Structure formats: C-alpha cells, structure tokens
Amino acid sequence: MTPLEVDAGELTAEEIIDAIREGRRVVVTADLFGSEQTLTLRHDGETFYCDTPTRLHKHDDEAGMLTCIEKMGYAKQDDA
Numbered sequence: 001m002t003p004l005e006v007d008a009g010e011l012t013a014e015e016i017i018d019a020i021r022e023g024r025r026v027v028v029t030a031d032l033f034g035s036e037q038t039l040t041l042r043h044d045g046e047t048f049y050c051d052t053p054t055r056l057h058k059h060d061d062e063a064g065m066l067t068c069i070e071k072m073g074y075a076k077q078d079d080a
Contacts, residue, residue: 003026004027008074022028039051
C-alpha cells in the first residue's frame, strides 16, 4: 500500500490514526529543531511506531500513539 505523505498539521490525529489502521504508513514532514525532517508513523499489527530522524518511539496501544501525535505537533490543532 502506498504511504500517505502529509505536512505536519495537515490532518487531524484521528485522520492519521485512521490511515494507520488501514495499514498505511503515514510519512509526515515536520519542522524538528529548526529544520525540515520527515518521519514515519506506522503499526505492525501489534505495536505503533514513530520513526523520527533521531529516535524510534514505540507505543503499545492506539491511545499512546494518539498522545504522541498530538504532543509532537504532527496533527492539525483542534480549534475548539
């Protein structure tokens, strides 16, 4: 399946998780430490991964992955 390529803030956290649930890798372009970097968000059926240029984050469940996506600023901010 083709990866979904987005810029940070383009999709909501739920939209990102939906794509990951469908089995897609989500490749996010984000500003990390003053430079543009790409990272990959994925799920192997058991563990959620966030592959950044400097670190591999692992999350045991969807809630942990959602928290990471929101905390790191990869998702569109809620206007409410």
